[in-house]
Amino acid sequence: xxxxxxxxxxxxxxxxxxxxxxxxxxxxxxxxxxxxxxxxxxxxxxxxxxxxxxxxxxxxxxxxxxxxxxxxxxxxxxxxxxxxxxxxxxxxxxxxxxxxxxxxxxxxxxxxxxxxxxxxxxxxxxxxxxxxxxxxxxxxxxxxxxxxxxxxxxxxxxxxxxxxxxxxxxxxxxxxxxxxxxxxxxxxxxxxxxxxxxxxxxxxxxxxxxxxxxxxxxxxxxxxxxxxxxxxxxxxxxxxxxxxxxxxxxxxxxxxxxxxxxxxxxxxxxxxxxxxxxxx
Amino acid sequence: xxxxxxxxxxxxxxxxxxxxxxxxxxxxxxxxxxxxxxxxxxxxxxxxxxxxxxxxxxxxxxxxxxxxxxxxxxxxxxxxxxxxxxxxxxxxxxxxxxxxxxxxxxxxxxxxxxxxxxxxxxxxxxxxxxxxxxxxxxxxxxxxxxxxxxxxxxxxxxxxxxxxxxxxxxxxxxxxxxxxxxxxxxxxxxxxxxxxxxxxxxxxxxxxxxxxxxxxxxxxxxxxxxxxxxxxxxxxxxxxxx
Numbered sequence: 001x002x003x004x005x006x007x008x009x010x011x012x013x014x015x016x017x018x019x020x021x022x023x024x025x026x027x028x029x030x031x032x033x034x035x036x037x038x039x040x041x042x043x044x045x046x047x048x049x050x051x052x053x054x055x056x057x058x059x060x061x062x063x064x065x066x067x068x069x070x071x072x073x074x075x076x077x078x079x080x081x082x083x084x085x086x087x088x089x090x091x092x093x094x095x096x097x098x099x100x101x102x103x104x105x106x107x108x109x110x111x112x113x114x115x116x117x118x119x120x121x122x123x124x125x126x127x128x129x130x131x132x133x134x135x136x137x138x139x140x141x142x143x144x145x146x147x148x149x150x151x152x153x154x155x156x157x158x159x160x161x162x163x164x165x166x167x168x169x170x171x172x173x174x175x176x177x178x179x180x181x182x183x184x185x186x187x188x189x190x191x192x193x194x195x196x197x198x199x200x201x202x203x204x205x206x207x208x209x210x211x212x213x214x215x216x217x218x219x220x221x222x223x224x225x226x227x228x229x230x231x232x233x234x235x236x237x238x239x240x241x242x243x244x245x246x247x248x249x250x251x252x253x254x255x256x257x258x259x260x261x262x263x264x265x266x267x268x269x270x271x272x273x274x275x276x277x278x279x280x
Numbered sequence: 281x282x283x284x285x286x287x288x289x290x291x292x293x294x295x296x297x298x299x300x301x302x303x304x305x306x307x308x309x310x311x312x313x314x315x316x317x318x319x320x321x322x323x324x325x326x327x328x329x330x331x332x333x334x335x336x337x338x339x340x341x342x343x344x345x346x347x348x349x350x351x352x353x354x355x356x357x358x359x360x361x362x363x364x365x366x367x368x369x370x371x372x373x374x375x376x377x378x379x380x381x382x383x384x385x386x387x388x389x390x391x392x393x394x395x396x397x398x399x400x401x402x403x404x405x406x407x408x409x410x411x412x413x414x415x416x417x418x419x420x421x422x423x424x425x426x427x428x429x430x431x432x433x434x435x436x437x438x439x440x441x442x443x444x445x446x447x448x449x450x451x452x453x454x455x456x457x458x459x460x461x462x463x464x465x466x467x468x469x470x471x472x473x474x475x476x477x478x479x480x481x482x483x484x485x486x487x488x489x490x491x492x493x494x495x496x497x498x499x500x501x502x503x504x505x506x507x508x509x510x511x512x513x514x515x516x517x518x519x520x521x522x
Contacts, residue, residue, distance in 0.1 A: 036359060036360055036361065037361075037362075039360075040360075040401045041362070041399060041400070041401060041402070042400060042401050042402030042403065042420060042421060042452070043398060043399065043400065043402075043421065043452055043456040044398075044456040045399075046402050047456070063359075063361075064359035064360075068282070069286065070282055070283050070286065074359075077359065099286060099289070101355075101359075102286035102287055102289065102290040102355075103286070103287065103290060103354060104357065105290065105294075105354045105355035105356060105357060106355065106356050106357070106358065106359050107289075107290075107293060107319050107355065108319065108322055108323060108356060108361055108364070109315070109318050109319045109322060111289055111315060113282075114281075114282075114285065116281070116282075118281060118282055119282060122282060146311045146314050146315065147306075147307070147308045147311040147312060147315070148307075148308055148311070216311075216314070218314075218318070
């Protein structure tokens with residue numbers, strides 16, 4: 001059953017699953033999972049997914065088929081991923097626009113790509129390859145980065161758009177990543193969003209991040225969503241209209257009620273911004 | 281250019297010490313060291329989660345140097361984060377063999393087997409009920425482990441474990457935990473035969489009894505029935521293989 005994905009979702013994570021699945025709050029409209037945590041795995045993860053699917057649509061967000069590597073994809077994994085998405089009737093899948101590995105080794109982290117034509121070509125080609133393999137829409141996600149890639153902070157937006165257009169792809173717009181990058185590299189995050197073709201955005205991520213003593217912001221998904229990211233979400237939704245929004249919280253996971261207060265805040269923004277979009 | 285850049289980043293993240301030359305080539309060295317820290321912290325975190333008692337027994341410095349040596353081979357080969365500790369243990373056991381107490385090696389084997397059982401694939405669906413004249417189907421989350429030391433009896437004693445050879449069946453229970461069950465040698469051989477699945481139950485019982493010099497009399501049959509009933513109750517034996 002492919003149920004509609006809309007409103008505010010939450011990442012289904014091991015540390016919050018028990019309370020989330022027991023209480024099943026109505027304000028949470030859908031959940032997102034990382035397929036690498038579920039493919040070829042039983043036990044608690046299998047149970048979590050089964051319980052979540054009873055009430056919520058599920059969206060997948062990949063961690064390991066990053067679009068910037070040069071090594072060929074593992075056809076076995078792509079086959080497993082495609083079968084998994086098909087079994088659970090996932091309407092679209094997303095992967096990160098980054099380097100996830102080198103020489104058949106995995107960083108298990110998101111390493112930035114240079115904003116070059118070569119990287120854009122590679123990423124677009126790989127995106128189409130994965131999309132063909134899984135036989136369903138594939139969105140790319142803009143990532144946070146900590147190493148300067150250009151003297152122009154908005155060059156990343158142009159890079160993202162180039163990949164989107166080369167692959168005719170959809171975008172998972174992470175507004176926290178844009179905000180983190182804007183602070184680390186001193187640009188206006190709203191100008192970044194202005195450069196994104198709103199019609200390509202199928203989903204939005206929001207999260208909190210860590211501010212180090214030296215001021216560098218790290219995308220930890222371990223802090224509450226800051227007010228500036230809420231503001232940026234409002235700005236983005238007024239352009240995109242009602243695309244589903246996910247609250248990402250992967251570390252320092254608090255009591256569910258704390259996360260649900262963030263969901264409420266996101267819901268208020270979602271309603272007012274998408275109504276404004278309708279009117280506009 | 282992308283390929284060379286990827287290799288530089290790989291070396292910066294995983295070499296025992298990142299080279300100044302690589303960092304200078306990449307530019308913004310201090311920021312690439314942020315990535316080195318993020319990547320390594322994450323991998324160390326999952327290893328620590330899987331092997332807490334082994335790490336405590338080996339000691340922080342030695343354990344950390346082993347992890348660093350493993351990372352310096354180029355990083356993790358698996359896309360599955362849950363399989364990272366298995367890669368480390370495969371790398372570490374040969375290194376530790378000569379200079380770590382033997383019971384610590386058993387402890388590492390036990391911890392990684394428990395971790396593997398917890399995260400193992402879901403069970404295949406049996407083709408029918410368990411019968412003696414068909415090939416049996418064993419659960420996916422079951423491991424047979426032959427150990428020289430009783431490391432499953434925690435917490436770890438301050439002076440370590442004395443020898444006590446035994447065989448464990450580790451299986452995932454209905455709470456998704458890895459549970460140890462002690463098996464006698466014949467039962468362990470039987471379970472391993474059933475995991476291979478190339479004989480009927482009757483054939484494997486006959487072969488195991490022969491190799492252990494045991495007569496298949498009433499006492500044997502009664503014990504075998506109890507073993508099978510326990511295995512079925514615990515979800516170790518699922519039924520008949522397709």
